Amino acid sequence: MLILAALALAQSAPQPGPMQTFGDWVVACDNGKRCEMTSLLPEADIGAEGDWQISVVREAGPTGLWSVELMGEVKPGIRLSIAGSDAASASAVWRGTEFSGGQALAIVRAMVNGRIAQLHDARGTLIGRVSLTGSSASLRFIDAQQGRAETVTAAVATGARPASAVPAAPAIPVIASVRPRGAAVLSPATLKQLWAESDCGENYDGDGLPSVERHALGDGATLALVPCGAGAYNYSSVPYVVRGGKAVLAEFDSPPGWGGDDGPPMLVNAGFDPTTGELGSYAKGRGIGDCGSSETYVWDGKRFRLVGARAMGECRGSTNWLTVWRARAVPR
Template sequence: MKASYTTALFLFSTLTAPVLAEQSGISFEHKDWEVTCDNTLTCRTAGYANEEGAGGSVLLTRQAGANTVPTGEVILSETDSEDEAPVTKLTVWINGVSAGDLTAAENDTWRLSQPQTLGLINAVKGSGKVEFKGGHTPFMLSNDGAYAVMLKVDDVQGRIGTPGAWTKKGNKPESGVTKAVPAPVIQAAKVSKEPSRLLTQQEITALKPRLMATLTDDLQCDRLNPDEEEKGSISDEESDKLTYIPLDNTHALISTLCWRAAYNEGYGYWVIDKALTGKPAIVTDSGDDYRDGEISWFQKGRGIADCVSMAGWVWDGQTFQKTRHANSGMCRYIRAGGSWDLPDFVTEVKPAP
């Protein structure tokens, strides 16, 4: 059975950071802090309270390159009570002294000013105290893991030993800091407006062996060839049900349910010629939707969906290219749908002409 939640976690190796980042991105977590650096070397660092659901979370975002400055955001934990008034003022206190009010932003987030952000970083990476007041309950930001995660950011972005490092500062010139890596550019292609249909049993019989031949240890579709136990859990409506989706004059997309777990399910998607005579190419075994040339992937980390992972692919006229992969941060009972958007792979997609 397919695992119910897959998070891209790529640890450091002996490869240099830029090379590794071009391939996938880097994620690292320690205690109450985590960081995800995407393939452009932008790093997003999230910190939490010591206890799940207590207070909220902080997000620090820093782009690669010399002399860049981090931005800071805060979200507060959602409450189950409908009677509590909305929060209208949030103040950050650093080492027992007020550092001023935050600015309310979109999606119930709060923005830290640059001085507030830098003050927070300097405090939390050591033994300082950072607290947010004004919410329904005080939010005390944990220090546990902050230094290790910030050191990882400095390492990925080549800042160790420079004045702009968060941790191990030095006198190395900023000109030596690793430059940002350009995001890959993808040109989306127009897709057909023809309606989709179910394959006939004759088409399924001819195509299924070729679909199964595309499967690997990492890409599975148990329901294409279920064992006896699995057959008992598959309804007649789900059994041997493959959908044919026209893409353009020469290509089509095949889709079928591949697996189902406690609170997630995954659909397989394959590109093939419209006549169904060629070799199919698998895109994913865990998609959840196709719409207008885009395949999406969304998986819950647990049933309440306070942590999720997401991915997407777009049709470029020949294949589906991955456009994005992200997770929402730790499972901390903060918000339904997750706390943040932490991509490890991003692209620039140009819309179809």
């Protein structure tokens, strides 16, 4: 019954979770109420590529735990220290994996009133700083999104209500997917149709038409990705599904980040995994990849269904895009 209920839930259009910027931090929660916040470069340093980042995750539900991760040229022995008031201090040594348990909790508690996070190497030399401006507001956002306000589990909006008052983590959708099988078939006539209907050939006048990428979807269906122009670091393609020699635009339960109501769905830097059947789109806002959006889909026999979405709306040095949607694909 639980699987049937989750499958029914998956029929509705995906509603990605919220994302918010507070000072030098971005925070987002997905549809399962798992929340993550990540540091940005301060405004004065926009345009530079960040060397160090901190990511903080809290799982949903009454017993949801914290984890803290360092990102950059991280090596075992690096010490993370939170500086601020006497009550806002914590220190932990990186052992090669995320901080969890009591260490993560101490770091988070110190961040509430902390001013700066400092990183020292094993010899005690200062090697990096991460601004904590906005981290407290981000933690409060997580409290609100997960229903923790005024409970003993809150990071900022603490209160006397017990952990049992925190809502359980919502179930994520389960999607029955078709695993790829068979052969990818595109006849010369179908290729001609794809180029004519997509109008993408106009982007290659005089240069010759590039190859159309094709993948078997199963049950006689072929995914055709028609190249449709390129920039410095983004390569666009229009997806079609071909059956019995007839090509139609691919359908999505949640459209890719590019394209619009007046045009066809547009994948960016598309990739297809023939083993899992996952179709990905990854649109970068800048060449260094510190902002943009990405979507991952699976084929259910009729349309592509969203199983993962990540985003970063601030072009401020963070290559840690935050998850705003999750679903679980079950091969059928």
